[in-house]
Amino acid sequence: MRTAATELLGIEHPLIGFSRSPGVVAAVSRAGGLGVLGATAYTPEQLDAQLTWITEQVDGKPFGVDVLIPAKSVPGDPSNLIASLRAQIPEAHVKFVDELLAKYEIPTDTGKALFTDDLLSGLAGSGAEALLEVAFRHPLALIANALGPAPEAMLKLGREHGVPIAALVGSPKHAQQQLERGVDLLIAQGTEAGGHTGTIATMVLTPEIVELAGETPVLAAGGVASGAQMAAALALGAAGVWCGSVWLRSEEDITPREIKEKFLAADSGSTLRSPTRTGKPARQLRSAWHDAWESPGAPPPLPMPLQPLLVNDAWNRIDAAAEVGHPGALELESFFIGQVVGRFRQLEPAYDIATGIVRDCEARLREVAALVTP
Amino acid sequence: MRTAATELLGIEHPLIGFSRSPGVVAAVSRAGGLGVLGATAYTPEQLDAQLTWITEQVDGKPFGVDVLIPAKSVPGDPSNLIASLRAQIPEAHVKFVDELLAKYEIPTDTGKALFTDDLLSGLAGSGAEALLEVAFRHPLALIANALGPAPEAMLKLGREHGVPIAALVGSPKHAQQQLERGVDLLIAQGTEAGGHTGTIATMVLTPEIVELAGETPVLAAGGVASGAQMAAALALGAAGVWCGSVWLRSEEDITPREIKEKFLAADSGSTLRSPTRTGKPARQLRSAWHDAWESPGAPPPLPMPLQPLLVNDAWNRIDAAAEVGHPGALELESFFIGQVVGRFRQLEPAYDIATGIVRDCEARLREVAALVTP
Known part of the structure; x- marks a missing residue:
């Protein structure tokens, strides 16, 4: 063609x-x-x-x-920039994410280097x-x-x-x-x-x-x-x-097998557009994570780039725990995916x-x- | 074909x-x-x-x-059924709709027979x-x-x-x-x-x-x-x-010309799925009506068939006022339409x-x- x-x-x-x-x-x-x-x-x-x-x-x-x-x-030293952005995140948001991870018993120590700030300095x-x-x-x-x-x-x-x-x-x-x-x-x-x-x-x-x-x-x-x-x-x-x-x-x-298995089990109605990962609406697989952010009393998601600064470490911890079959992490686990996920068979x-x-x-x-x- | x-x-x-x-x-x-x-x-x-x-x-x-x-x-006399449904509508919802129509100065007397209950008895x-x-x-x-x-x-x-x-x-x-x-x-x-x-x-x-x-x-x-x-x-x-x-x-x-003119001016991003007319999500042209229902303090829409019982008279009044060019009614005016509205030219x-x-x-x-x- x-x-x-x-x-x-x-x-x-x-x-x-x-x-x-x-x-x-x-x-x-x-x-x-x-x-x-x-x-x-x-x-x-x-x-x-x-x-x-x-x-x-x-x-x-x-x-x-x-x-x-x-x-x-944005001009200037990326590490200063990130520190100044972090200072803009409300305490209530930090507490909400901490409590959500505690509720699902997500381990703090993942045994892996977290790369949030490296990644964000690339953006910034x-x-x-x-x-x-x-x-x-x-x-x-x-x-x-x-x-x-x-x-x-x-x-x-x-x-x-x-x-x-x-x-x-x-x-x-x-x-x-x-x-x-x-x-x-x-x-x-x-x-x-x-x-x-x-x-x-x-x-x-x-x-x-x-x-x-x-x-x-x-x-x-x-x-x-x-x-x-x-x-x-x-x-x-x-x-x-x-x-x-x-x-x-x-x-x-390269997506972890645990997420791929969630995709294979999903249907075309299993996704949603949500700003809870990046601060802008992005389609992803619905999980207990999104249910929590939609529950009464949840804070409104922050704009980009504050929301990823708020949640990226949490996602590194969730991903790491899901990879070793942690039940709470598997409930929260999600990734960006379109509605075509409903026809994933193998x-x-x-x-x-x-x-x-x-x-x-x-x-x-x-x-x-x-x-x-x- | x-x-x-x-x-x-x-x-x-x-x-x-x-x-x-x-x-x-x-x-x-x-x-x-x-x-x-x-x-x-x-x-x-x-x-x-x-x-x-x-x-x-x-x-x-x-x-x-x-x-x-x-x-x-539902068995039984439709008029009794509608009376019993009306009794389930919270007072705060009635007040919200009344205040919204008052804010946009929508006339009470439309000069037209309203057909809400006839229509709903057909449904019920x-x-x-x-x-x-x-x-x-x-x-x-x-x-x-x-x-x-x-x-x-x-x-x-x-x-x-x-x-x-x-x-x-x-x-x-x-x-x-x-x-x-x-x-x-x-x-x-x-x-x-x-x-x-x-x-x-x-x-x-x-x-x-x-x-x-x-x-x-x-x-x-x-x-x-x-x-x-x-x-x-x-x-x-x-x-x-x-x-x-x-x-x-x-x-x-047969849709009134005033609504058709709003359609001709709309783009493909001008619609939304909203339950505020029928109680179930239905795609329609976004207007001041939807902004009001999304504003802080607005009540959550009721389920079908309570929401249409709540709002149908309001919509009859809005439509009647829009037909004679009432500015507030034209701001609220809307109708069911898909995203293809963005290419309506004439x-x-x-x-x-x-x-x-x-x-x-x-x-x-x-x-x-x-x-x-x-």
């Missing part, structure tokens, strides 16, 4: 696979799509090592990187640009910004290296802003998607963004995890699809998932073509 | 148009789709007259009826079966129940008259219940739809319901108002589409909307077919 997106990205199939797992990224690119590494959780050194590894795996095939960089970075200041500089040392086919307007540094580096720049959007207004900044590819992400997402469904959002975007290609994201859904996205006018959640049922995905290699989606999409397009060709 | 739905319903195009406006129903059927009249707001006598009129308009082409009947009807008891009996005196091609399991009386009359029975579902669980009752057609309605709706998006829900339904045809509903969206629904595996919101931009729709005849959707769907299917046929 040739579309404006396959031409722009130099790929065989208009299937773009976003994942924080390098093994998934390499597999999607090897399958003829484009793997895109979510770099947010990496330090610059880690990102460098992962991109080197991916380059070795894909045999010259293209891949991309997705970062999460604020449009305006010069760390973000360091990630970008590392990324552009590798042969990228795409750089994407996951949230908010594409930052100047990304636009500049993209232009210098001839790398197309993509942006995720959840509304026509955001699409218009990104088009004005000159991005090369828009990803229209519907409310059914995992992670940060708006309220407008893919079925409605995609044709609106396609109409706005004119010559700029649009990928559809949210609700796309099968060949039929990829075919539907193309019928909506998308030049391809951006899939994220589906890789969480791949063998290569784990498979990411390469097989990618080739299966493309094969089934082509078959479905032939079926619907028969409706109009006598 | 021939699908399992066109065969079942005896229609030319797999486009089913739901509307409370008889003029829309007749136009969709004349265009080769199936118009389905939403009968809930009619008395049995009114329904009889409207179905007689539609039969005269469609020149033998098929049409259907949609009712909203509780699975268990024998009135519902009277509607059904009237409906089956006419040459129906489909009878649908909009909410909850298909009631016994509908199943029985449908079988006797050889009329296919359809049910709207918003989750796999509800679909399973309807299949067990033996319905002939499922309508998978995504969260982006107007009116009563669940949380799962059409892109995700449709293939799940298609898989569950086996040989039973499935229509996709929610987010379908254009040829591209109809093509996407067919790609998802639906045997056709069920469109409701799109007719609210038709000239024949009013058109319903016949032109229907034929345009079919024509554009066929064109889009030919375009995507070209992706897989060299």
